[in-house]
Amino acid sequence: EKGDYKHFMLKEMFEQPDAIRNAIRGRLDFDMGTAVLSGLEFSPRDSALISRVLVVGCGTSMHAGMVGEYAFEEMAGIPAEVEQAAEFRYRNPIITPHDLVVAISQSGETADTLAAVREAKHKGATVAGICNVVGSTIARETGRGVYLHAGPEIGVASTKAFTCQVSVMLMMALKIARTRRMPRHEGEEMCRWIERLPELVEKVLEQNDAIKAVAEKYAKCENAFFIGRGYLFPVALEGALKLKEISYVHAEGYHAAELKHGPIALLQENTPVVALLNDIPGKDKTLGNAEECKARNAPVIAVVSEGDEEIADEFNDVIVIPNCPPSITPIPTVVALQLLSYHIAAARGCEIDQPRNLAKSVTVE
Ligand code: F6R
Numbered sequence: 413e414k415g416d417y418k419h420f421m422l423k424e425m426f427e428q429p430d431a432i433r434n435a436i437r438g439r440l441d442f443d444m445g446t447a448v449l450s451g452l453e454f455s456p457r458d459s460a461l462i463s464r465v466l467v468v469g470c471g472t473s474m475h476a477g478m479v480g481e482y483a484f485e486e487m488a489g490i491p492a493e494v495e496q497a498a499e500f501r502y503r504n505p506i507i508t509p510h511d512l513v514v515a516i517s518q519s520g521e522t523a524d525t526l527a528a529v530r531e532a533k534h535k536g537a538t539v540a541g542i543c544n545v546v547g548s549t550i551a552r553e554t555g556r557g558v559y560l561h562a563g564p565e566i567g568v569a570s571t572k573a574f575t576c577q578v579s580v581m582l583m584m585a586l587k588i589a590r591t592r593r594m595p596r597h598e599g600e601e602m603c604r605w606i607e608r609l610p611e612l613v614e615k616v617l618e619q620n621d622a623i624k625a626v627a628e629k630y631a632k633c634e635n636a637f638f639i640g641r642g643y644l645f646p647v648a649l650e651g652a653l654k655l656k657e658i659s660y661v662h663a664e665g666y667h668a669a670e671l672k673h674g675p676i677a678l679l680q681e682n683t684p685v686v687a688l689l690n691d692i693p694g695k696d697k698t699l700g701n702a703e704e705c706k707a708r709n710a711p712v713i714a715v716v717s718e719g720d721e722e723i724a725d726e727f728n729d730v731i732v733i734p735n736c737p738p739s740i741t742p743i744p745t746v747v748a749l750q751l752l753s754y755h756i757a758a759a760r761g762c763e764i765d766q767p768r769n770l771a772k773s774v775t776v777e
Contacts, residue, residue, distance in 0.1 A: 419764045421567035421658070425750050426617060428572045429610035431562040432743070435576040436606055439583055445599025446590040447583035447606075452540060453556050459591040462512045462538070465492040468500045468528040469516035470774070472570040472653060473577060477516050478646035479742045480581030486739065487602070488589035498524040498777065500531070507535040514584070515541050515557075518565060518573035519773035520548020527777070529553055542580050544573050558584065568770050569658050571750050574650065575613065575743050582606055582739060605740045612744040615734045620751055626713060626729045627755030630684045636661055637675065637705075639668040640688035641698050643738045644745060648688055651749035657767050659757035668694075668701040679708040686752070687727070690745060691717035692738035699723060713752075715745060 417423035424431075441448050465484045467477035477494040484492035495505075497515070501524065507513070513532035517525045520543035529550055532539050541550050541557030544565065551557060560576040583606065590599045630636070636655060640648035645667050652665030666675055668687070679685070687702035689695055702712050706727065714724035715731045724730035731748045733741065757764050 419567065421569050421571060421754055421764050424565055424567050424572045425747065425754065427563065428575050428613045428747060429617070431560075431572040431576050432579050432613060433610045434561040434563070435579045436583065436609070437561070440603045440607060442600055442603050444590065445596040445603060447587040447603075449558050449583060449587055451556055451558050452584070452587070454587070456591040459588050461510055462490060462588065463508070463510035465490055465512045465514060466500070466505070466507070466532070466537070467492065467494040467514045467516065468497040468525060468532075469494075470497050470522050470524055472574050472650060473516040473518060473522075473525070475646045475650040475653070476574050476577035476581060477514070478649070479578045479643060480514070480585065482643050483582055483585035483739050484588070487585045487594060489593055490588065497522070497528040501527040505531070505535070507532060507537045509536050511537045513537045513539045515539065515550055515554060516577055517541070517548070517550045518544045518560075518570055518577070520545045520550040521773045521775050522550070523775050523777050526550050526553065542577055544576070566772075567765050568767055568772050569654055569764070574746060578743055579606065579609060605737060608736070609740065609743055612734045612736055612740070613747050616744045616747040616751075619731065619748070623731060623748060623751040624755040626731065627752050628759050629729070630711070630713075631756050631759035633661060633682055633684055635678065635683045636663040637671070637679070637683065637685045637710075638663065638665040638688070638749070639671060639685060639698065639701060641668050641694040642692050643742050644688040644690060644692060647742045647745050647749065648686075650746055651686060651753070654750055654753040655756060657770060658753055658764050659760050659762055661756060668698040671701055672704065676704065676708065679705055679710040681709040681711070684711045684713055686713045686715065686749065688745060689714050689716045689720070689723060690733055690741050691720055691735070692741060702727065715748060
């Protein structure tokens with residue numbers, strides 16, 4: 413039931429601190445500075461034998477996988493790739509016995525992701541699932557994996573599943589990293605940050621009214637861009653997906669560096685650009701890209717880290733994200749973009765929980 417909330421999406425966005433708490437409960441081992449994910453069934457030796465991680469999924473789940481890709485490479489030093497599940501299954505992927513294939517699916521029923529799981533198993537990979545729905549087909553067929561414990565997600569636009577998927581990917585990367593080159597004290601610090609995720613998300617939810625005011629300024633736009641780099645590149649893609657699916661505003665997520673290779677031609681005074689300028693490596697470059705947008709008269713909504721507000725002075729609007737390391741920042745940042753999309757859609761009078769042409773789970777190819 414929606415309770416006091418107008419939409420399931422709103423309720424589920426506000427449930428995120430608790431959903432993440434449930435996703436991490438009992439899974440952080442501060443003594444060893446690692447994560448305990450019993451469903452993965454990896455011994456340290458199994459883990460040491462993994463030579464590559466391939467992440468497959470669709471839509472929002474694929475975006476969560478992209479954050480995971482960065483985390484596996486940065487934290488664990490393992491080559492990682494993410495691929496759209498349908499592309500993976502049909503392009504005859506090269507898989508070796510030392511590959512770990514991670515399938516991400518909220519519903520656990522997405523046809524393309526399931527087919528990718530079957531293909532990967534057939535080719536001899538170790539396959540793990542990250543699912544929310546307990547006993548779903550992908551959860552059963554992967555046999556090993558990690559449940560989100562996010563609770564049922566009813567809104568068609570995925571919100572709490574994404575933040576829990578990323579939380580689980582970070583724990584998976586941490587677990588594997590600690591069997592490799594990551595020292596205990598770094599693992600312990602990562603545990604502390606993961607434990608703080610619910611609180612970081614709460615700080616963003618507290619800005620709901622301010623984000624709503626920004627959203628209402630742009631509710632009449634027909635086009636929008638989201639730009640970011642590094643850990644925030646997938647967040648830009650996810651922000652654009654949320655906006656287009658619930659508000660029907662044509663939104664594009666781009667790597668900030670890619671803008672000048674074409675899409676910048678579309679910018680004009682009624683095309684807002686959401687620039688993810690949080691304090692992570694590459695921030696200064698994205699800042700330069702946001703200035704280029706401003707020079708084309710596009711309004712810029714700057715998303716910045718706390719303490720960095722002055723960089724937003726030259727832009728039209730600002731949303732402030734609590735300070736945290738680069739690998740952690742996708743989670744609070746995406747929550748701000750979920751709220752922004754929600755309020756734009758609400759101001760446009762859209763049917764938020766049941767967007768046209770969409771279904772909660774896509775069981776056809
Ligand atoms: C977007 C959305 C979809 C799903 C995609 C995969 O808000 O919900 O893009 O993420 O259809 O669904 P699952 O995760 O159930 O495999």
